[in-house]
Amino acid sequence: MEAAGGAVAIVATLIGSPLLRSRYNRWGATEAECRAALPGDELVPDPRMESTRAITIDAPPDAVWPWLAQLGQGRGGLYSYDALENLLGLQIHSADRILPQHQDVVPGDTVRLGKPGSPCFSVASVEAERSLVLVSAQPASGEPVPTPVRDGSGATWQWVLQPTEGGRATRLVTRQRNTHPDSQRLLWGIVEPIGFVMERRMLQGIKSRSERRARVR
Numbered sequence: 001m002e003a004a005g006g007a008v009a010i011v012a013t014l015i016g017s018p019l020l021r022s023r024y025n026r027w028g029a030t031e032a033e034c035r036a037a038l039p040g041d042e043l044v045p046d047p048r049m050e051s052t053r054a055i056t057i058d059a060p061p062d063a064v065w066p067w068l069a070q071l072g073q074g075r076g077g078l079y080s081y082d083a084l085e086n087l088l089g090l091q092i093h094s095a096d097r098i099l100p101q102h103q104d105v106v107p108g109d110t111v112r113l114g115k116p117g118s119p120c121f122s123v124a125s126v127e128a129e130r131s132l133v134l135v136s137a138q139p140a141s142g143e144p145v146p147t148p149v150r151d152g153s154g155a156t157w158q159w160v161l162q163p164t165e166g167g168r169a170t171r172l173v174t175r176q177r178n179t180h181p182d183s184q185r186l187l188w189g190i191v192e193p194i195g196f197v198m199e200r201r202m203l204q205g206i207k208s209r210s211e212r213r214a215r216v217r
Helices: 002-024 031-035 061-069 082-087 182-216
Strands: 049-057 110-112 120-127 131-137 154-164 169-179
Touching: 002 082, 002 182, 031 049, 049 182, 061 154, 061 169, 061 182, 169 182
Parallel strands: none
Antiparallel strands: 049 169, 110 120, 120 131, 131 154, 154 169
């Protein structure tokens, strides 16, 4: 059922992407959040594609952060449509608990989107309970692309936690900035709406896990 639901959402978004693009690239985010500078913006200074999305989580940043710290295949997973991803052989298994062995995330760590050889990111910077900045990396080696990315292909995946309600809740903001050659324009036109569906589910997955954890602490 999970895979079917994800597939339906992807097909609908692909069909409607010419009309929906400006909306799904700002899903959940306020105008101020879309305009705000975030850590990592400087790594792709002139993106060809950009999205800023956000969600409010009824839990403090210290209850949200551990789920971000363990992101990645072979770690805590991606908290999205695991069944759909695994139909593609990505070997994603999203955790429903905090994994202590994957909490000490540091610059240079590799965050994979699938089994080894799949697209991946390298941790560019990290400030615990505040921000996590990922930059695209070589699938085989995990070596990050040279930054700032001005020519060729490169992307960032930026995560920022902003306390709200006196620190009792968190505004989780994520941004992607991407540049690529003209020859990849059609490819990214397909990848972008698919990425939105997966990332929206991911934000919701982080929210539900964080709120559940906050209730039992």
